[in-house]
Amino acid sequence: MRFRRGCFVALGASVLCASVFLFASPSVASGKATLAAGEQVIKVGETAQFAITSSADTSEDLNAWCEVTTSGRASLTFDGDHYIPLSEPSVGDVVSFAPNETRRYELVGSVEANRGDAYVAFAFTGVPSAMCFPGQQCDGAAAGAQDVKVVCANN
Numbered sequence: 001m002r003f004r005r006g007c008f009v010a011l012g013a014s015v016l017c018a019s020v021f022l023f024a025s026p027s028v029a030s031g032k033a034t035l036a037a038g039e040q041v042i043k044v045g046e047t048a049q050f051a052i053t054s055s056a057d058t059s060e061d062l063n064a065w066c067e068v069t070t071s072g073r074a075s076l077t078f079d080g081d082h083y084i085p086l087s088e089p090s091v092g093d094v095v096s097f098a099p100n101e102t103r104r105y106e107l108v109g110s111v112e113a114n115r116g117d118a119y120v121a122f123a124f125t126g127v128p129s130a131m132c133f134p135g136q137q138c139d140g141a142a143a144g145a146q147d148v149k150v151v152c153a154n155n
Helices: 013-024
Strands: 002-004 007-009 031-035 038-042 047-053 060-070 074-081 083-085 094-097 102-111 119-126 148-154
Touching: 031 102, 031 148, 038 047, 047 148, 060 094, 060 119, 074 083, 119 148
Parallel strands: 031 060
Antiparallel strands: 002 007, 031 047, 038 148, 047 119, 060 102, 060 148, 074 094, 074 119, 083 102
């Protein structure tokens, strides 16, 4: 038997060596971040923002959800600071909704170490306009949402 860089070199020793290195290395996300749960109703130009409580020293895992409900057509932009998504939507994504639609988003990701300013948000940026050809009846603006309800909570 020989030693090599602190690892045992023998049949199956590479597994032992690998596990020693895994336990010795620091975790990417060590704790659990929490989302400020709640419900917000927003109009065009407004943002539903939810604060995230997490560590100032290290990254932490976030496992939460948000549900968006519209009464008409709507476009929302997903935003966030210090949130690194591992699920959809990504920060900057614009999501279009049909009338009377509800979607649930699982927010799975990491929250970087921060000074208490981490958040996720949905901004109601407008009503998508319908593409109409001359002579067609078009109800794009009439079918637009007056407001959007966003509900978020932790899993």
